Amino acid sequence: MSEIRLDGQVAVVTGAGRGLGREHALLLGARGAAVVVNDLGGALDGAGGEASPAEQVVAQIRAAGGTATVDTNDVSTPESASRIVATATETYGRLDILVNNAGILRDRSMAKLTPEEIGSVLDVHLGGTIWTSRAAWPVMTGQGYGRIINTTSAAGLFGNFGQTGYAAAKAGIWGVTKTLAIEGARNGIQVNAIEPGARTRMTENLLGDLADRLDPSLVAPVVLWLAARECATTGEVYNVGGGRVARVVIAQTPGFFSREITAEALRDGWDALNDPGRAEVMTTFQQEMGVLVGLLADGDPSAVADA
Numbered sequence: 001m002s003e004i005r006l007d008g009q010v011a012v013v014t015g016a017g018r019g020l021g022r023e024h025a026l027l028l029g030a031r032g033a034a035v036v037v038n039d040l041g042g043a044l045d046g047a048g049g050e051a052s053p054a055e056q057v058v059a060q061i062r063a064a065g066g067t068a069t070v071d072t073n074d075v076s077t078p079e080s081a082s083r084i085v086a087t088a089t090e091t092y093g094r095l096d097i098l099v100n101n102a103g104i105l106r107d108r109s110m111a112k113l114t115p116e117e118i119g120s121v122l123d124v125h126l127g128g129t130i131w132t133s134r135a136a137w138p139v140m141t142g143q144g145y146g147r148i149i150n151t152t153s154a155a156g157l158f159g160n161f162g163q164t165g166y167a168a169a170k171a172g173i174w175g176v177t178k179t180l181a182i183e184g185a186r187n188g189i190q191v192n193a194i195e196p197g198a199r200t201r202m203t204e205n206l207l208g209d210l211a212d213r214l215d216p217s218l219v220a221p222v223v224l225w226l227a228a229r230e231c232a233t234t235g236e237v238y239n240v241g242g243g244r245v246a247r248v249v250i251a252q253t254p255g256f257f258s259r260e261i262t263a264e265a266l267r268d269g270w271d272a273l274n275d276p277g278r279a280e281v282m283t284t285f286q287q288e289m290g291v292l293v294g295l296l297a298d299g300d301p302s303a304v305a306d307a
């Protein structure tokens, strides 16, 4: 089996001083990429900062024979995110791979949450993903090549108690991923997201007996594969953890259709409309629109769910 190599390529991994980002950076570095190890080294809630987490990862990559440099800029503002990309271009002359991984947690139920908490979580996760991508975009477009791997979460895709801000940010990242995949296609830029599960300081109190089986190093191979030149996938989200990888899809039931739609007809057709048994995976909004356009053009007035 030939090894996937990234020799001559340059990668930025945000939040790479610890946890998942650290494993992504170590693996990309081990496969030949020059790695910008970005991490401002703050607490789990984003407070404070120190260079040592990023420095230690850089030292580890170099000790293994790789190439890496420290970057301690904050992902969450347009200006500082641009400086992260500048570290890559000024140090190594290009940027092939951007892994948006940096994150904080400030969980709070709706009754107690504050604008400041919501704002900082949105700024780091969603803002950080957008601003680093925006800074990388002209570089990757100029090269006609780029790979962006974003980090979403089950909380964003399915919701989770106490995580309004985090879920909003992570759901936003999913939308950003889909949109940048569309915009990047003409310039060889592929954009995907992972929805990870791993033992890190973010989850150490949540995983119970399974913690030992959820080493963060089990997520990094998916990032390497999505970053590889030979991977042609774009616009997808993968659930990754403990050695399992699965594609997450949006599906839609055939639904109900009647030009004389009434609440009563909906009531009577509700179970059929909601039955996922005949749901279809939807990958583009044109595909989704096409279903309605087809129904309107055919003029079939019958309730589709009953067909």
Ligand code: NAI
Residues within 6 Å of the ligand: 014, 015, 016, 017, 018, 019, 020, 021, 038, 039, 040, 041, 042, 043, 044, 046, 053, 073, 074, 075, 076, 101, 102, 103, 104, 124, 125, 128, 151, 152, 153, 154, 195, 196, 197, 198, 199, 200, 201, 202, 203
């Ligand atoms: P972690 O707390 O171990 O690592 C996150 C790193 O991001 C830290 O080293 C931190 O200093 C850095 N960081 C935070 N704010 C930053 C900023 N503004 N600029 C630059 N760096 C910053 O957490 P973990 O678990 O490794 O999380 C990585 C990503 O994976 C996050 O986006 C998280 O939301 C996501 N995730 C993790 C899951 C898990 O099971 N561990 C589950 C779902 C999503």
